[in-house]
Amino acid sequence: MREERLKNKVAVVTGGSSGIGRAISILFAISGAKVHILDFNEEEGDKVVEEINILGGKAILHVCDVSNALQVNLAVENIVNQDNIIDILVNNAGVSHIGTLTSTTEEDLQRIYDINIKGVFLCSKAVIQNMYDNGGGVILNMASIGATVALADRFAYSMSKGAVLNMTITIAKDYLDKNIRCNSISPGRVHTPFVDDYLKKNYPDQTEEMFEKLSKTQPIGRMGKPEEIAELALFLCDDRGAGFITGTDYPIDGGFIKLNT
Template sequence: MSKFSLKGKSAIITGGASGIGKAISTVFAHQGAHVHILELNAEHDKSVIPDNIGISGKANIYPCDVSNHEQVMETIKNIAEHGNIDILVNNAGIAHVGNVENTKEEDLDRVYNVNIKGVYNCLHAVVPIMKKQGSGVIVNMASIASSVGISDRFAYSMSKGAVLTMTYSIAKDYIASGIRCNCISPARVHTPFVDGFIKKNYPGNEAEMFDALSKTQPIGRMGKPEEIAHLALYLCSDEAAFITGTDFPIDGGFIKLNG
């Protein structure tokens, strides 16, 4: 028997066509899951998961704005009509740079709508389905900013702190219903977003800034999307059946070794 198999399981992954989400979608499909990707940009490549992925995994992509309650409810209802929903990974999120003084109201609202309300919308749609099934696994994407201070990340830290405490609430309220809920707190991960941020803000100094940002992690480099995906795989597998209500930092030593 293969360890960490998701064969025969159905997984919803928000923001699953790029960055960390794409890595999670790919790893889960390789392990046999039927992956349902909720993605804001409907133009994303629908072949994000190649055909020759292995045992039985496959993927479908659905245009869906996680901040839109009605859209989320309708999309997840349609997915549930074809079978169980065994796994939910709340990965979709946006960033914002700024302290409280230079964070505009519209900035705060935008971050709230995706990073907090978006997680709520998916939980609100999926938890009753899992409760009726008597089983389910939820992984929320938090951040090191959920638990330690990060400079110039006021709105983002607010949102990821909420993701952490929502995780605790779901785990507590639905443990008797057979639902496990944990969260992952990455430090800086090398994704296309990071490359775009550097290119936009430090034109001509990309390599220097990439090196500087990498060195903010005590381990000396950024994380890889696949490393986050493998942790998500473990938490969603049957091998992690005794784990719930826990935050898992994956941070190259940032929380404990900085300062």
């Protein structure tokens, strides 16, 4: 039986219906937390809640667009009405985009901003007062290696993750004396449904070949697994192991940043 490292904690996970968010939601739930998933995809969100319930955990889906302030505030209000306290917020919801400065449209940039930047701002702002009033909490943001190194054809996406990285350190600084820790994770390429959809759409006759090529861009020779990112998230949200950690970004990238030459 897995140790309940988050026993009696209330956690909010945005974008928790698929990929890394799904893995975090499941791991947090089986580690003892009550997980509130904020996601616009009701069908996939319900599947994750059902899976968690089968595993003996507790989870509730709140259908929510994280770029919409009214929806975010209502979801957080409902969570507080149910559980009084929010111990953990994982800002995982995000979208990717492929393109250079030249090929990125204003509409592309606005969409990336609304979800990847504004969404983190709205969700963090919605929970911060509750954490303040209850003696502390943890905010964990999902950044990217693109926040710190140059990635080809990822102009808007990398820009947005750079903003996430800066929000992480400024939140950590501003609420240092309120016992609110804020850190971020910067994954390299992780095998999620987004990768599979991208390959099917752009390389329908070369999916296996391109999957292998993308995998080898990590020096370790493979893509990361969502479950590996979730394990790092669990560590950073557990005060017993990470209570002395705040304002820090954690790359989990198969050696991409330091070992690529």
